[in-house]
Amino acid sequence: MDAKTFDAKSLLDSLFENGILFESGIDGLYGRSGAFEDVIERFERLVTRLGAPDKATRIHFPPGMSRATLEKSGYMKSFPQLAGCVHSFMGGEREHAQLLGMMADGGDWTELQKATDVALTPAACYPLYPTVAARGPVPAQGLLFELSSYCFRHEPSKDPARMQLFRMREFVKIGTAEQVRSFRESWLKRGKAMIESLDLPCEVDLANDPFFGRGGKMMANNQRDQGLKFELLIPVTSIEKPTACLSFNYHQDHFGRTWGLKFADGELCHSACVGFGLERVALALFRHHGPDVEAWPAAVRDVLWGV
Ligand code: ATP
Ligand code: ZN
Ligand code: MG
Numbered sequence: 425m426d427a428k429t430f431d432a433k434s435l436l437d438s439l440f441e442n443g444i445l446f447e448s449g450i451d452g453l454y455g456r457s458g459a460f461e462d463v464i465e466r467f468e469r470l471v472t473r474l475g476a477p478d479k480a481t482r483i484h485f486p487p488g489m490s491r492a493t494l495e496k497s498g499y500m501k502s503f504p505q506l507a508g509c510v511h512s513f514m515g516g517e518r519e520h521a522q523l524l525g526m527m528a529d530g531g532d533w534t535e536l537q538k539a540t541d542v543a544l545t546p547a548a549c550y551p552l553y554p555t556v557a558a559r560g561p562v563p564a565q566g567l568l569f570e571l572s573s574y575c576f577r578h579e580p581s582k583d584p585a586r587m588q589l590f591r592m593r594e595f596v597k598i599g600t601a602e603q604v605r606s607f608r609e610s611w612l613k614r615g616k617a618m619i620e621s622l623d624l625p626c627e628v629d630l631a632n633d634p635f636f637g638r639g640g641k642m643m644a645n646n647q648r649d650q651g652l653k654f655e656l657l658i659p660v661t662s663i664e665k666p667t668a669c670l671s672f673n674y675h676q677d678h679f680g681r682t683w684g685l686k687f688a689d690g691e692l693c694h695s696a697c698v699g700f701g702l703e704r705v706a707l708a709l710f711r712h713h714g715p716d717v718e719a720w721p722a723a724v725r726d727v728l729w730g731v
Contacts, residue, residue, distance in 0.1 A: 432583035432661040442715035451580040452588035466728040480570035487574035491543040508544040511537035544576035557683040566599020604696040
């Protein structure tokens, strides 16, 4: 973890050597050390403290969500390459014998599994919208939520900052276009100040999501042209290509329309979310301040452990 080894593979190796992450045999699936988890816990407290004046409703979702919700949200249209769906064996004794036979022969036994009603959550806010819509009209001042969830994305990589299972903390505002835009503005400022208080170099930039296929290119351009996504980037595995650690997304009325999120007068709601990639922030801290948290700069320790 010294300044010369600014690449993904050597950072990953040094995280293993220092006992901060533990190998599982699968790229993007790692065990985390107590020190790593402590940093995440402290960072989450910092986020919650910063958002406390806004009085968000906190909801912690499990890493799985309704498959029907994921389907209706349009995720498969935009990111089929990242989605994961839980499958289980649902056969009887005969199929079980068949399954064991296939396993013994080294065949593809998974074809005897069927899709369950559960999909892996790709971003913490996806399960929220139908949950809110089911509770009736949105009040005039809008609604604010603070969420956390483990998320899955099928993007195996040697880059420790690109995991397949990772945690996201999000604030989500549902309200008028004006309310959600000013929510996003305020978090762009607060998020940057927070990362700077941790003595991490960062910059905020316009961004786009990796929409699938040829049509996806157009959607990505459109997202950029309309300034719908910003990211806070920190150099973690590369100086030229810094890592997105916080995201600031304006969905316009996409989820409002999809889920029928409306005010009492029937007007459709807009939404925006601010996502904190918890593992990415922790990795940035270890990358810049070293493997031993006791040796981190006093000012940084104070921000994280001071209260
Ligand atoms: P990238 O461009 O690096 O793929 P993203 O645009 O896909 O990031 P978002 O979809 O906005 O990221 O997700 C919200 C936050 O979740 C990101 O700001 C990031 O901190 C975190 N995140 C996204 N993908 C991963 C991953 N594969 N591993 C760890 N954290 C991730
Ligand atoms: Zn979101
Ligand atoms: Mg991505």
